[in-house]
Amino acid sequence: MSASLRLILFDVDGTLVDSQAAIVGAMTDAFGSIGLPVPTRPEILSIVGLSLDHAMTRLAPQANVETQAALVEGYKSAYHQARIQAGAGHSPLYPGARATLEALNAVPEYLLGVATGKSQRGMDGLIEAHDLTCFVTRQVADQHPSKPHPSMILTAMAETGVTPEHTVMIGDTSFDMDMARAAGVRSIGVPWGYHPVDRIGADHVISSFADLLPLLNGLWKA
Known part of the structure; x- marks a missing residue:
């Protein structure tokens, strides 16, 4: 690891x-x-x-x-x-998403991945439509039990060799946060999604994508 x-x-x-x-x-x-x-x-x-x-x-x-x-x-x-x-x-990127992904991907020690309820076909189509080539691990519904089972996160960590204390899960639903908790990793919630952010149980909450890189840098400063 x-x-x-x-x-x-x-x-x-x-x-x-x-x-x-x-x-x-x-x-x-x-x-x-x-x-x-x-x-x-x-x-x-x-x-x-x-x-x-x-x-x-x-x-x-x-x-x-x-x-x-x-x-x-x-x-x-x-x-x-x-x-x-x-x-x-069909499924537009949220404002700031692309710029944030590019900024995170530019940090040498940061690896990006997805853990999604989408199918493999759906995820492949989205990556093609938006030219998203930054994800080194892609965990989709076809390969795993449904969230909040921790399988997606555990597999992503195994594939990349990253430990739980150096992993975060970012999402908009309680399923994402419960999955993160079950996998022993920190969670970050976003308020623009489909579950009320004050009820999803995230360890941290950002108000916009612009807040994400500073938050991560602070979490991993030590």
Whole structure:
């Protein structure tokens, strides 16, 4: 394990990109296509960050396994088609996200990664659309149990050789913070995402991306 490297993990939806319109639209299509009542916008946003099978269990708890599986496939198809049509505008980066990623990536000892409820296909499409080549480790829903299980963070640390005290998880939901806690790493919450920031249980909270680099430098000053 390296004593000098630092691992900075980002959630994606609601943290790096504003995907709420895309998520709500795809979920609306998925439920509508099989004739189920569409959940409300707050209900849909409350499950962002979970793997799709877990999300559908929460959104359609009375549906049988086959129906929930159909919702998952309907969502994937609708989201994929909308992303192809819209390109980078499908899930735009939040203001300051790109500049912050570039600034962090310029620090030699900082390694960047993602830990996301997105699928591999969804993450690959997002990276291509926004030309995000800075992530050295990419942990997605296809490879892991759903958040808040710590598997994504534990695997990212194993891949990079970085210890828990030198790792942080940045996200917008309680799922991200609970995952960080379970993995034994510090958490940083952002207020522009999908869960109320005062209820997600983050160790630290930033008000804008401009606050992130100074905070990290302060945390790891010693």
